[in-house]
Amino acid sequence: MTHCSTEYVLPSGAKAEVFLTELEDQVVLSQPETSQENRFFVDTFDRRIQRLGGSLWWQRQKDGVRLFWRSAPGQRPSSWPLQDCPTFASALPKGSLRTALEPVIQMRRLLPLVEVRLKASVFRVLDRRQKTVAYLHWVQSQAVLPRDTAGRGKRRWDLTDRFAIEEIRGYSKKFQRLTRLLGAAGLRPAETTQLEAALAAAGCSQGSKSSKLQLELSARQPAEEALQQIFLHLLSVLEVNEAGVRSDLDSEFLHEFRVAVRRTRAALTQVRGVFPATVVERFRQEFSWLGKVSGPTRDLDVYLLKMPTYEEHLPPSIRADLEPLRHHLRGRQRREQKRLTRALASPRYRSIKKDWRQELESKRPSGESPPNALMPISKVAAKRIWKAYKKVFTRGSAIHRDTPAEALHDLRIDCKKLRYLLEFFRSLFAPQPIASLIRDLKKLQDTLGDFNDFEVQRDQLSQYADEMTSEGSAPASTLLAMGRLLALLEEWQHRERLGFHPRFEAFSKSRPVAQKLFRGENRS
Amino acid sequence: MKIFATYNIKGGVGKTAAAVNLSYVAAQEGARALVWDLDPQGAASFYFRIKAKIQGGTKRLVAGKSELDPLIKGTDFPGLDLLPADFSLRHLDRALDGTKKPAQILAQLLQDLEGQYDFLFLDCPPSISLASRSVFVACDALLVPTIPTPLSLRTLDQLAGHLKKKGPKRLRVLPFFCMVDRRKILHRNILEQRDDLPMPALETTVPYSTYVEQMGIHRAPLGSFAHRSAAAESYRSLWKEILLQAKAS
């Protein structure tokens, strides 16, 4: 297909045929050449490609599909023949495309977004010699959504016709004249891309709810109301990811699901005296259960995701020896996934969701509120955050060169709680200092997180070795390779340990800012 | 970027037909191609329905005052552009004569197009002159259409002799037979003795074809209106052969 940078749309109510007839009074147009295209747009569940500003689609062709990538609106798309429509970044054609998209798509699956069916008519604009001096494109299109899991059949929407002029080198005057003629006929540059228009028509402009907390709380809101708002958001994240977790589309659904679970638990236990103790206790247990039933699958997902990195750090000659481990992990992952799917189909899970929502959407009779329920949220939040900060500062400063690893793990948990609190309540405080506090904390968390992950991975690796040995599925060469991996993990963990002190020192510098922001709030 | 010139001392032998049709084939195969119509008669420009420029463009070009870019016109075919003939090209020889390094001028001008095109085709007017000399320096290979007649062969000898004395060493010369009429004994005889040529000719021959003549009526490359014709086919295989030769060098 040819390419134009600006697309025009007719003023509302105008007819394309009428416009073309009138245009023919001014310029000579050839008979159009028409073609049809069905573009199947894909993106990740959280619209990573859309956020990047690009678009990715495929079209059927003989012996497979052709994949198209447009890096930005108005850019000329590049294309590649493929056997099949790609599902993961690893299926993208090697080279510039994969290099550009792999770090963006990461572990996410490419899911069908919307289909756009185009009928393109290309007119040649001719001069006295019958020489083509420009092309006029007329594109009629429809957005199509396939049958979906909710039982809705195929649905279509007609989109606004688009026009475009394609300039031919050396004929810029003709191009300008045509542009003027289009303007005079009332055509205006399209404000959205074809894909955006299709998504809007199909009612799916918005991507899924990101697990990113973008809450707008107000300082004087009663604590109970603010927390309900937070919990409801987390609950919706959980629900939005549920289907992807069930069908194991990609590992990120479960990850987001678990983050929502952990955040819910943290908010329940960290902010006391807002909900009745019985409610807190019940749902703390329930969300704790959800964390537990989903843990093993996530651990295996993480291991599988890390495998390529591990292999990269082993000598090439022994990389293949890890294949039985990968096989073992895959088998276990499938089993754990099944168990998880069963848990999500259980009455217990259903009533957690139902009861929790009811709890959050109902209003407690006045007079029965726990002590902090009606306090302004900013007060409650600042108090909790400062308390969490103090704990991190105290525990962190007590860690020395030969403090046992336990202390670092405890600190990691404290940091996590602090991070959740900061994120829940960031809209209540000045944006700049909060952002920089979160940044500083995040750096410390990265070090602590890696330190912990390496330890967990070491333990798991030993456990896998035991399992494989007793199953008889581990050749000696595999066990040897795993041994080398174990040593590698130990070394990496040690490196993180050494990195802790400078990191913590840097983090400690944020104390005055935190103090001013949260303790100040407390006093007033 | 490979630069070819369709060249022959003799006129009316199929130089322009070759430039137009070979560039069309190259563009159809996905390459980016440009034809520079160096002939003041403007035959190549005519075939693409593009008006020849009448201003003194060439003089300014040679004097380094303007660039090629704004003079380039897109043809009706994707990937194929044309630099139209300029009537003042008649004076190219004279214009070059006034400059310090006449032979290098064209090569320098063409350097600006590096990266924009995969193939350049210089459609030359017939003659040996200063202008030809600068073409020899600028291009990678001469494509020499040759009608299988004794007189044509003699001009090929002349060209070979001239290049031996004055031509740049790296320049490749690729003659090919065209307007071949197998019914003519003379044509057949000459083709059988092709080994006697001063340089090896390409295998492919372009047959005499009324379709080629009709290019003037359609004002378009052969492949665009008589894709299946034997002549169109011959230009496609000729191009294949030229590409192989260009790669080998």
Ligand SMILES: Nc1ncnc2c1ncn2[C@@H]1O[C@H](COP(=O)(O)OP(=O)(O)OP(=O)(O)O)[C@@H](O)[C@H]1O
């Ligand atoms: N293969 C062919 N069969 C029939 N006619 C041909 C063939 N090739 C060229 N001609 C005709 O011969 C004439 C000269 O061809 P062309 O213009 O390509 O030659 P030229 O070498 O470029 O001429 P000039 O020296 O005038 O530039 C044209 O009328 C063209 O239609």
Ligand SMILES: [Mg+2]
């Ligand atoms: Mg000619």
